[in-house]
Amino acid sequence: MMRLLFGLLMLFAGAAAAAEPPHYVMEARFDPQGNLRADVTVMLTEALSEKAFLLSKRFTLQPMQLPPGVTMTREDSEEPMEALNKFVFRFARPTVEPVKLSFRYSGPILTEHDSGNKPLRPEGYELFIDHMWFPVGADIQTRFTVDATIDGLAPDLVVVAQGDVTRTPTGVRIERDYVDIDLPMVAMRGLEKAGVPGVEFYARDLDTRLARFHVKHAEAAARYFQAWFGPLRQPVRMAMVWRERSMGYARTGYTVLSEGGRGAPDIAEAGPAGYVGHEVAHAWWMLASPLTEDFWLVESVAEYLSMRYVETALGIEAVEKELAEKREASADAGPVMGHGRPNRVQLYQKGPLLLIDLEKKIGRPAMDRLLREMAREPVHTTPVFMKHLSAIADADTAVAFEAALRS
Ligand SMILES: [Zn+2]
Structure with a gap:
């Protein structure tokens, strides 16, 4: 009996380990011209049958040593931006022990596909996901923890990054023990x-x-x-x-x-x-998927909260111009929800106005309570929001608000 119980406990411990997010270990080096050599190990503990990563085509990947039972194919991808390699890994059997995928690649950090934000400028580096300079989960929402050692940074570059940031004479160590979809960094002179x-x-x-x-x-x-x-x-x-x-x-x-x-x-x-x-x-409001119709819970809420903050800090007159512009811009914006990720006007103009309407309907104290309870939720989806709205107001109000988001 004891033995059986012990076995069960081990099983649960195994299940808990399987829930660990992916962890990245990056060893990277820039030369003075901005050529990158990187060695990135991605550790996966989730039981998967397939996982794909994107990396810009400007980087040359060295042949990979794949763990037993893992195969990989490469295909071209133009989503979500141009000129990407998509590496698709297939796992013979879903596994709970970490699978390590090691990417070794090199190439120029500069790219023509930089969304108007050059990754290397005379003053230094600004790197983020748009530059596709590390293996990005092809779903663009794979959240990971990371230990990165990035070398080849001149001593006068001031580094800003997430987590624990330790500057070394020639580089930086970034240790981030909380998950995010990106590995962003600014390293610039004169900050x-x-x-x-x-x-x-x-x-x-x-x-x-x-x-x-x-x-x-x-x-x-x-x-x-x-x-x-x-x-x-x-x-x-x-x-x-x-x-x-x-x-x-x-x-x-x-x-x-x-x-x-x-x-x-x-x-x-x-x-x-x-x-x-x-x-x-966004420190509290970035927990909805950027690829889905739930994304209004990131951008529309942040925009509504920004207006609430400005009202508190500078007075209601300070937001009136903003409100008038939003009303004009969203006159024929179309529905926020019901067609995948909302567009910019729906997210930043119309969505916040619907939240203001909701506030008028249920009252500011109820609105504040609603957002406080929602902020505590680990994952933000529309059904979770509607559950809290039903509890704080009533089911009819939730139905009417969802209808407004969809019309
Ligand atoms: Zn935002």
Whole structure:
């Protein structure tokens, strides 16, 4: 009997191990021209029959030593961007012990397919998933932990990345024990750091009007949202880079903003306040799949929260212009849900307006409670949101709100 019980316990321990997320170990080196040599081991413990990874075609992959029972085929892929190799691994039997896939590859970090964000610029590197410079799960939503050692970084490059970041004389060690879909890094000359509670902010000049607004509102937004959703799990690191494209992006505990298109000397405070408010909100709101119709739970909610923050910080007048623009832009936006991932207008313009309508209907205290409870959920889907809305308001309200998302 004891023996049987012990056996069962071992079985459960095995099942628990199987739930570990993929872990990446990267050893990489850049030469001064920006040529990358990388050795990336992906450890999989989930029982899978097949798993595919994407890597840019500009990299040459050395022949792989595959573990026993694993086969691999290569095909071209143009999704979600151009010029990718897709490596499809098939596993003879689903296994619970780690399977190690070792990718060794080399090639230039620069690419014409960079979504307008050059990975290497005179001031240094800005790397993120769009550059397809590490083996990315082909579903684009494979979350992993990572230990990365990246060498070949000149001593004057200031590195901003996720997790524990240790600068060495010639490189950096990044240890991230929480999962994310990306391995983002900024390594640039001339970045100064402002440390304020909850936030580390990096910019080349912290005294510009824009930088001062960003730092002030990043700190205040972090305080505002922590009072609402609970403590930050890690400080929010923000790097303000300089490039033409104004696009920014957020990962867990990490945000990149651009000076591009935002640096007018007389810029109004509401713009940068709303912008960092949106990005800080993602510390709690990025748990819905970016490939599905549930993505409104990432972007529409962050945008709604950004307006709530601006209202609190600068007054209701400060959001009225934003609201008017959203109403105009979303007049014929089409449904947010029901056709896969919503488009930009549906996510950033229409979705937040529907949340404002919902707030008007159920009242601000109920809305605040709804979002607080939702923020605690480990995975964000529309049914989970509707479950909380039914409990806090009633089932009819949830049905009506879902209908609004679908019309
Ligand atoms: Zn966002």
